[in-house]
Amino acid sequence: MEVHHHPAVEKKGIKEYLTEGLMIFVAVMLGFVAENIREGIGERSRENEYMISLAHDLKADTTNINNIISIKSQDLVYYDSMFYIFKTGLYKKETIDIYYYVRKLGRQNFFYQADGTRKQLENAGGLRLIQKKQLIDSIENYGYSYSTVKDLEKYEQDILNQIRPQMSAIFDANVFDIMIKNNAIVRPDKDYPLLPFKEENLNQLHTLLHVLKRVKISEIENMQTLKYHGKNLLLQINKEYKLEE
Numbered sequence: 001m002e003v004h005h006h007p008a009v010e011k012k013g014i015k016e017y018l019t020e021g022l023m024i025f026v027a028v029m030l031g032f033v034a035e036n037i038r039e040g041i042g043e044r045s046r047e048n049e050y051m052i053s054l055a056h057d058l059k060a061d062t063t064n065i066n067n068i069i070s071i072k073s074q075d076l077v078y079y080d081s082m083f084y085i086f087k088t089g090l091y092k093k094e095t096i097d098i099y100y101y102v103r104k105l106g107r108q109n110f111f112y113q114a115d116g117t118r119k120q121l122e123n124a125g126g127l128r129l130i131q132k133k134q135l136i137d138s139i140e141n142y143g144y145s146y147s148t149v150k151d152l153e154k155y156e157q158d159i160l161n162q163i164r165p166q167m168s169a170i171f172d173a174n175v176f177d178i179m180i181k182n183n184a185i186v187r188p189d190k191d192y193p194l195l196p197f198k199e200e201n202l203n204q205l206h207t208l209l210h211v212l213k214r215v216k217i218s219e220i221e222n223m224q225t226l227k228y229h230g231k232n233l234l235l236q237i238n239k240e241y242k243l244e245e
Contacts, residue, residue: 047129050121051241054139057114058234065227068111072216072223078104079213086202095194099175100187102167105209107185108160110153111223113146132240138233145226152219159212166205170197 082101085091091098118139121127130136175192179185237243 047131048241050117050129051237052243053117054121055234055237055243057117058230058237060114061230062227062234064111064114065223065230068109069220069223069227071109072220075105075216076213079209082209083206086206091194093191095191096188098194099171099179099192100185102171103176103179103185105212106160106164106167108153108157111149115146118143132236135233135236135240138229138236142226142229142233145222145229149219149222149226152215152222156212156215156219159208159215163205163208163212166201166208169201170194170205 078101082098082105085094085098085101121130121139122143127136127139130139172192172195175188178192179188
């Protein structure tokens with residue numbers, strides 16, 4: 001009977017084992033490095049997209065801030081003009097302006113921030129993508145300034161809720177209705193009479209309007225601060241990410 005002999009298996013030396021192990025290690029490391037590079041490129045791309053979007057939001061905010069500051073500054077003029085008319089007794093003969101001023105002061109204009117990108121950065125962990133701590137600080141400062149503005153708006157709303165009942169004791173609501181044209185407030189077409197009112201009604205209205213004036217001044221100041229932080233943040237983004245100003 002024939003006997004088959006298996007070929008002898010050549011044993012590997014330690015050097016060969018070390019070489020194979022080193023090759024496997026290098027392959028794994030290269031794969032790990034390649035993956036990190038790929039993720040890094042992806043994160044830098046996402047970071048850049050976030051900043052482009054944030055820059056766009058900041059520009060929109062600046063336009064809106066300027067509009068709100070302009071409106072609230074005009075409200076201060078309305079208040080001073082209305083106070084003068086009551087103080088001098090002109091309201092007894094002429095009421096067109098007084099109706100217009102008080103109706104204008106009885107409305108509220110809110111500032112709505114274009115905050116979609118900032119919310120994503122804060123809520124979806126996007127801030128971790130930003131490498132510059134100074135930039136993160138600026139984003140947070142902008143958010144804090146915005147929250148201060150919104151707190152003042154809530155206070156203004158509370159004051160207005162107290163003012164409107166006082167307005168109803170002095171001004172004829174039918175005239176206010178006539179003053180709405182195409183969803184805009186216009187001056188009355190003639191001097192409509194005021195309601196019979198007591199001095200205490202007028203004093204209560206003036207007191208609340210005075211508080212409202214101070215609130216609007218604070219709002220303007222804080223809106224200017226918000227605008228400053230927004231412009232500073234936009235300059236940093238443009239410089240860091242080489243965007244067009």
